[in-house]
Amino acid sequence: MAKSNLFVNGSEGDKAIVLGNEAIARGALEAGIGYASMYPGTPASEIIAVLDKNKKCIENLYTEFSLNEHISLHGAIGASWSGIRSLCAMKNVGLNVASEPAQFLAYTGVKAGLVLAIGSDPGAPSSSNEQDDRWYSLHTYMPIMEPSNIQEAKDFTKDAFDVSEEFSFGIVLMAPSRLCHNAGVLRFGDIRDRKNIKGNFKKDPENYLNLFSLAVKNHAKYLERNELLKKYLIESKFNKIINEGQSKIGFISSGVIYAHLMEAFDILGVYDHKILKLGFSFPISNELIKRFFEGLEKVVVVEEAEGFLEFQIKKIAYETGFKGNIYGKEFFSKTGEITLDDVIFGVSRFLEKPLPASFDFASKKYKELSDKLPQRSGTFCIGCPHRATFYSILKAVGFSNTEEKERDVVIAGDIGCYTLGLLPPYNAMDFLTCMNAGLSIGQAISNFDKNKKVIALVGDSTFYHSGIPVLLNAVQNGADILYIILDNSWTAMTGHQKTPSTQKDIDGKPSANVLNLKDLVKSLGVSYVKSLDPNSVKRFSAQIKSALKEPGVKVLIAKRECILQEIRRNKSLFKNDAKVAETGESLYEIQKSRCVKCSECFVELACPAIILKKDEDNGGDYYYIDPASCVKCGVCYEICPNSAIRKVEFDLKSEFKLKKGLPEAIV
Numbered sequence: 001m002a003k004s005n006l007f008v009n010g011s012e013g014d015k016a017i018v019l020g021n022e023a024i025a026r027g028a029l030e031a032g033i034g035y036a037s038m039y040p041g042t043p044a045s046e047i048i049a050v051l052d053k054n055k056k057c058i059e060n061l062y063t064e065f066s067l068n069e070h071i072s073l074h075g076a077i078g079a080s081w082s083g084i085r086s087l088c089a090m091k092n093v094g095l096n097v098a099s100e101p102a103q104f105l106a107y108t109g110v111k112a113g114l115v116l117a118i119g120s121d122p123g124a125p126s127s128s129n130e131q132d133d134r135w136y137s138l139h140t141y142m143p144i145m146e147p148s149n150i151q152e153a154k155d156f157t158k159d160a161f162d163v164s165e166e167f168s169f170g171i172v173l174m175a176p177s178r179l180c181h182n183a184g185v186l187r188f189g190d191i192r193d194r195k196n197i198k199g200n201f202k203k204d205p206e207n208y209l210n211l212f213s214l215a216v217k218n219h220a221k222y223l224e225r226n227e228l229l230k231k232y233l234i235e236s237k238f239n240k241i242i243n244e245g246q247s248k249i250g251f252i253s254s255g256v257i258y259a260h261l262m263e264a265f266d267i268l269g270v271y272d273h274k275i276l277k278l279g280f281s282f283p284i285s286n287e288l289i290k291r292f293f294e295g296l297e298k299v300v301v302v303e304e305a306e307g308f309l310e311f312q313i314k315k316i317a318y319e320t321g322f323k324g325n326i327y328g329k330e331f332f333s334k335t336g337e338i339t340l341d342d343v344i345f346g347v348s349r350f351l352e353k354p355l356p357a358s359f360d361f362a363s364k365k366y367k368e369l370s371d372k373l374p375q376r377s378g379t380f381c382i383g384c385p386h387r388a389t390f391y392s393i394l395k396a397v398g399f400s401n402t403e404e405k406e407r408d409v410v411i412a413g414d415i416g417c418y419t420l421g422l423l424p425p426y427n428a429m430d431f432l433t434c435m436n437a438g439l440s441i442g443q444a445i446s447n448f449d450k451n452k453k454v455i456a457l458v459g460d461s462t463f464y465h466s467g468i469p470v471l472l473n474a475v476q477n478g479a480d481i482l483y484i485i486l487d488n489s490w491t492a493m494t495g496h497q498k499t500p501s502t503q504k505d506i507d508g509k510p511s512a513n514v515l516n517l518k519d520l521v522k523s524l525g526v527s528y529v530k531s532l533d534p535n536s537v538k539r540f541s542a543q544i545k546s547a548l549k550e551p552g553v554k555v556l557i558a559k560r561e562c563i564l565q566e567i568r569r570n571k572s573l574f575k576n577d578a579k580v581a582e583t584g585e586s587l588y589e590i591q592k593s594r595c596v597k598c599s600e601c602f603v604e605l606a607c608p609a610i611i612l613k614k615d616e617d618n619g620g621d622y623y624y625i626d627p628a629s630c631v632k633c634g635v636c637y638e639i640c641p642n643s644a645i646r647k648v649e650f651d652l653k654s655e656f657k658l659k660k661g662l663p664e665a666i667v
């Protein structure tokens, strides 16, 4: 958001450049929400983060980063039943965790409006799969709205609360990563008066005691409400039929793909076909589609993923006796993100209309050049404690980044920053599926393959999300496994939301109710539990080795705060506190004369601050620590087998006066 105060105070007519996620949050604010929650997940995290950041200036707003999506959606339902408009956000796979409350919500209905904003992730750039959550609505009956641009993201969210209250459904607002993280101009509307946001829970046993025959009754009731909503959607502003001309060809689309389709028509110079823009992609009224079918012989459904719209349209075509042909996935991929180019190619193929020469040339050139561009793989931040953890694990199990050999230890991955350990050079994960699968799948592997030791990894946020029962299960069932909790005290990958482990916020303010993770693990019945600093790699590696020799469930907590948060806090303390400024400065340096280029720091640890430089004197090359990138974690200093890395300390009080060691250049 360009100006955070505009997010809170902007009114009708104001404009700002905002992210799609911020537009959704603003829409919820305009609608008068009193509750906002989520378990952080890319691409949706900023929806709640922007509300949370500004909550001190927003009257009567409760925000919560819940421990998981199941809890978060329950919280939103409780707020709605108390008469408070509520927004719950999550990423696509989050709905798997929240599927139980999503399932009963149609039965019980809502009181105040409830919107579930889902950040979908076609192409899975930040998820373990690219599931299309729209399919859930075939059984949860949650209506789905799909905004196609930043303005609609705000407007649809605002309107969704009214529709939610009118038909007593929680409404899903589906936003793919391209919309969540795109920025564009937003026109603001007015914010509802916030003074009267007060909870008042009224008993409603017929709806809320949803079991036995009442559940069956409620089932019938929501089917009726669904039919009423379908009728409403025939004439609503959300679904639009465009170009009702003479063409016998029609296109149906929704969301961001609709925006691509309109652009594709412009590029191809196609302006005469009938178009149905679905703002609601569920439910879809037979009557609306029948109207659209009138005069058409061919209909093309343009959408991402496996054809949720196409499935519904074909069913309606059958029910309404449409005699034409319906196409979709023959022209557009079922997998990956559908780009504007994909839509242009698909439409051009379907209409047998040649591509404009300029577009054809540009796309061929792009393909040719993209093959030549160097590929960049993801990696840990410089100084990330997870790098030290993976280094220690690989050392402990006798595995090297430079050797191609089979490990006799299975390493189970999980979801978080540390997932990056699966990438080269570490290649340190044998499987990775979903939140907290590492320990439970690993437990079964250790039961059946007695020749291999199993190490399961988990981050602190993922452990608190749903790992506690998984660990309890391992203990109760006598598993033989080493469980390493990488506790960096933040939900770091999604923008550094707090976890129960967070000791201090980045202003240095201590957190309330900090959990003692070691005590928690002990209380679950684990007798072998140790907490260590992963940056002390030799000690940590030795501890992993000895833990692997012990029977039963062993837990090692790799406890060190995320380096980014540590740096941010130190920067603000450094700025504000003269005493901190006096404590001096240091740097790490590789002494050319002692370095034998064993590659321990460069290849095994693979810290990106260590680079290969050309030696102007002899034309060879040498390893060098880039002082502008190095964050002085000291891990390379500890692991160098030849003591070639040294720490040089400065006293900042007298400019560049050395406290210890001399840079080799000066020697």
Ligand code: SF4
Pocket: 590, 594, 595, 596, 597, 598, 599, 600, 601, 602, 623, 639, 640, 641, 642, 643, 644, 645
């Ligand atoms: S670990 Fe030490 S000796 Fe080996 S390459 Fe790095 S600086 Fe040189």
Ligand code: SF4
Pocket: 382, 383, 588, 607, 608, 609, 610, 625, 629, 630, 631, 632, 633, 634, 635, 636, 637
């Ligand atoms: S001290 Fe070494 S390992 Fe740590 S950031 Fe600097 S170069 Fe990298």
